[in-house]
Amino acid sequence: MAVDLQSFTGLYERFFAIDLTGVVDGVHPPLKTVNNVRAATAKGAPLLPLIYRQDFHQPLDAALPSEMSKLQHQVKSGEQPAEYMQTALEMLYGAVYQHGPKVSRVDTSAQLKRFLAIVSNLYRSFLDSGKRSAAGVKLVTSTPPLAVFLSGSLQGPYTVESDEMLKRFGSPIGVVSLPASYRDHPIVWASLSHEVCGHDVVHADEGLLSELAETVRSALAPHFSLRKPLDTASLNALLWSYWMDEAVADVYGILNMGPLFPLNLGAFLAAFRAHLQRRPHPGSPLLSTDAQKRPDGAMDDHPIDLLRLHLAIGAIETLHDLSPVYRDAHVKSIEDVAAAVAGNAAHIGLDGQVATASGNPVAVKTEMPLSDATAAARRVGQIIATSKLRALQGRSIQEIETWDDHDEEIALAIAEAIAAKQSIVGHGDDAQLLAGTTLAVLREAARYDAAQEALNAALDDSYRKDPIWGALIPHHAFHPHVLEGTQDRPKMAAARAKKPARKTAARGKGKR
Numbered sequence: 181m182a183v184d185l186q187s188f189t190g191l192y193e194r195f196f197a198i199d200l201t202g203v204v205d206g207v208h209p210p211l212k213t214v215n216n217v218r219a220a221t222a223k224g225a226p227l228l229p230l231i232y233r234q235d236f237h238q239p240l241d242a243a244l245p246s247e248m249s250k251l252q253h254q255v256k257s258g259e260q261p262a263e264y265m266q267t268a269l270e271m272l273y274g275a276v277y278q279h280g281p282k283v284s285r286v287d288t289s290a291q292l293k294r295f296l297a298i299v300s301n302l303y304r305s306f307l308d309s310g311k312r313s314a315a316g317v318k319l320v321t322s323t324p325p326l327a328v329f330l331s332g333s334l335q336g337p338y339t340v341e342s343d344e345m346l347k348r349f350g351s352p353i354g355v356v357s358l359p360a361s362y363r364d365h366p367i368v369w370a371s372l373s374h375e376v377c378g379h380d381v382v383h384a385d386e387g388l389l390s391e392l393a394e395t396v397r398s399a400l401a402p403h404f405s406l407r408k409p410l411d412t413a414s415l416n417a418l419l420w421s422y423w424m425d426e427a428v429a430d431v432y433g434i435l436n437m438g439p440l441f442p443l444n445l446g447a448f449l450a451a452f453r454a455h456l457q458r459r460p461h462p463g464s465p466l467l468s469t470d471a472q473k474r475p476d477g478a479m480d481d482h483p484i485d486l487l488r489l490h491l492a493i494g495a496i497e498t499l500h501d502l503s504p505v506y507r508d509a510h511v512k513s514i515e516d517v518a519a520a521v522a523g524n525a526a527h528i529g530l531d532g533q534v535a536t537a538s539g540n541p542v543a544v545k546t547e548m549p550l551s552d553a554t555a556a557a558r559r560v561g562q563i564i565a566t567s568k569l570r571a572l573q574g575r576s577i578q579e580i581e582t583w584d585d586h587d588e589e590i591a592l593a594i595a596e597a598i599a600a601k602q603s604i605v606g607h608g609d610d611a612q613l614l615a616g617t618t619l620a621v622l623r624e625a626a627r628y629d630a631a632q633e634a635l636n637a638a639l640d641d642s643y644r645k646d647p648i649w650g651a652l653i654p655h656h657a658f659h660p661h662v663l664e665g666t667q668d669r670p671k672m673a674a675a676r677a678k679k680p681a682r683k684t685a686a687r688g689k690g691k692r
Contacts, residue, residue, distance in 0.1 A: 183443060183513035183622050185520045189465055190625030191443070191618070195368055195451035196462040200333060204360035206285030207331045209277070211269040214248050221273055223280025229648055231323055232353065237276050239351045244273075267332060271340065275326035275355050288329050291363040293649070294639035298369060299356050299376050300324040300646050301610035302436055306381040306581045324648065325354035325376065333359030336452060339375040341383035354383075366635050367621060367628070370444040370614045373433035381432060388571040393424040393537075395567050396560055406542060412549075415530075416556035418542060419471075422534045423483045430488055431495045431564045431577075437611045438583035438591060439499075439510035440618045442492035443517065449485045450521060467521040469550070470529035479532025479544060486550075487528070487557040489518040494561025501584035518554075528553045591615040597634075598627060604634045605641045613638050 209220050218241070225237045240247075251265040277283045278292055303324035325339065342354040356375050362368055383389070397404055401417035410418065420427060433441045450465035467485035474480060483491060493514050499507055528548050533541040568574050590608040594616025597604050604613065617631040644650050 182509050183517065185517060187622045188443060188447060188517045188520075191621050192447040192450050192465040193462045194621060194625055194628045195365075195447050196454055198365050198368060198451070199361045200336075200359075200448075200452050201455040202333055202359075202361040204286060204329075204331050204363075207288060207329055207360040208266075208270050208274055209284050211266055211273070214245055217244055217248070217269060217273050217277075220277035220280065220283050223283050224277040225279075227279040228276065231648075232276075232326060235323065236326060236351050236353045239349045240272060240276070243349050247272075263332075267330065270330050271328060271355060271357055274328040274330070278328055286360070288360065288363055290640075292327065292329065293643040294366055294636060295327045295329070295358065295363075295369070296649055297639050297643035297646055298366075298372055298610045298614070299327050300648055301642060302373060302376045303381065304647075305436060305609065305611065306432065323353050325356045328355060328357050329360040329363050330357050331360055333361050335359075337362075337369075337371045337375055343383045365632065366639060367444070367614070367617050367632060368448055370433075370437060370441060370618060371448060373437040373441050373611065373614070374429045374445065385571050388569060389425060389428065390537075391569055391571050392428055392564060392567065393421040395569070396424065396563050397421045399563050400556060400559065406536065406538070406540075410542075412552050415544070415546075415548065416553070418534055418536070418544075419530070420483075420556065420560045421537075422479070423481060426482045427491055427560060428564055430483075430491055431561060432581075434492055434495050435499075435565070435578060435581050435583055438587055438615045439492070439496045439502075439507075439514070440591070440615045440622075442489055442514055443622065444614075444618045446485075446489055446517065446521065449488075453485070465521050466523050467518075469522060469525040469527075471531065473532035477533050478541070479530070479534050483557070484528055484553075486518060486522050486525070487553055489514055489521075490554040490557035491561040493518075494558035494563075495565040496561075497558075498562050498565040498578070499583055500578065501582055502588060503585050506585065506588050522550070526550055587612055587615075591619055595619040595623060598631050599623065601630065604638045607638065610639065610642055613642075 209216065211217055211220070221237065221241065225233055225241075228237060248269075251260075251268055254260040255262055255265050278288060281289075304322070307322055323342075325342070337356070337358050339356045340354055342352050345351045345354055356372065358369065358372075397417040397420070400420065401413040404414050404417045406418075408414070430442070430445070433445070437444075446467060447465065450467055451462070453466070453468060454462060467489070469484060469486050471479050471484050482488075493511050496502075496507060496510055496514070527550055530544050530546050530548065532544060534544050535541050565578055566576050568576055572580070590612045594604050594607050594613060597607060598617065598620040604616065607613070608616065613635060617635045620631045621628050
């Protein structure tokens with residue numbers, strides 16, 4: 181369906197109503213000592229599947245004393261703020277202890293199961309061994325990240341990738357986090373397609389990220405050199421190399437959740453920015469057109485909000501298994517929304533140090549015409565989605581996962597089922613469910629609560645059926661219904677034996 185500004189604004193206003201920058205006290209216990217942490221994880225660890233007990237909890241528990249000492253030193257020395265230690269411990273060890281009963285005052289167990297279902301489903305979709313074998317691409321890992329709800333929210337959703345966990349703790353398993361204030365709003369969790377299908381998956385394929393950065397840089401500026409003044413092409417090549425981790429994550433999100441992902445993400449970013457600006461009312465949705473300097477002097481390593489929509493357009497245009505009628509409608513919708521949420525901007529603003537492969541950062545403080553910036557973003561989306569990569573044995577990422585007509589039609593059917601107040605349990609995988617519920621709310625914002633309720637039920641079912649988190653299901657020699665009532669048969673036979681035989685009239689009575 182075509183999405184206009186009114187539809188997008190309806191979704192934005194529903195997201196604005198969430199406490200996107202709030203703090204939820206009581207989600208985590210006090211974490212001031214090694215004993216505090218171990219007392220909490222002792223309740224959660226036994227409830228983890230074996231692979232997480234062995235490959236996540238055990239190495240992190242062994243590292244806890246040294247990790248605690250390091251965090252305490254960073255806080256005491258002033259290197260990190262006082263709240264840093266609690267946040268870091270929540271992010272790592274909360275992924276274990278939030279599984280335990282009565283660890284904290286706020287119970288997040290039901291929401292955590294839905295969160296884990298999505299993370300597992302999205303991750304396994306991109307790392308499916310059948311897809312990779314068919315494409316001739318070696319499977320790197322098959323263990324999905326763990327998940328945790330954090331008490332704070334100002335960093336939004338984020339992930340610690342498996343390669344970082346391996347270097348720091350010897351654990352090959354990543355962690356995806358969401359602010360606890362988002363826990364009752366699974367429609368906004370569509371950003372997990374960015375975190376899980378992007379950061380966690382791309383970091384599972386060695387060399388993929390650096391190869392994509394090199395490919396994009398060469399395509400945008402074939403004669404790129406930092407020894408010369410940066411023209412527009414070279415500046416875009418520098419920027420998108422720097423933004424590549426986040427750009428790939430967005431494209432991976434589209435390949436998994438489809439063209440509704442950037443609209444969901446755009447509505448979230450606009451609502452989040454509005455909260456940071458302390459708006460009393462949502463007003464019109466606006467996306468940032470500036471790359472801000474971080475406190476350490478570095479430029480934000482995320483692409484400028486508005487450019488992320490144009491990056492998405494470029495990727496969607498290349499979806500080879502999605503019919504042109506669907507593709508064109510989605511592109512037109514995102515173009516219209518992007519034009520509206522840009523405000524009156526004619527340029528993008530750039531400020532901060534940009535890291536380079538050589539290790540020598542480049543200071544950037546300039547503007548660029550918006551038309552040049554959006555054209556480059558669109559080109560980058562196309563390159564990421566279609567490039568044949570050495571890291572994937574000469575294949576493109578679309579040959580591992582893509583959004584096609586089948587996915588699109590399932591998402592449409594899910595949206596229609598929600599409009600008809602019908603269950604969507606078992607109607608699609610988790611990415612299709614997120615896309616379908618997003619579409620349902622875009623069609624009519626008043627359906628938000630009903631869509632959330634339907635999505636919760638579907639995610640509960642997804643968790644129960646998950647091959648990692650779900651219940652152990654035995655394989656029977658014959659279906660159990662065959663035995664229904666058999667336990668009562670001996671009693672019934674004994675009762676019949678004691679009962680007197682019923683007298684019946686003899687046939688042909690009176691005849692010889």
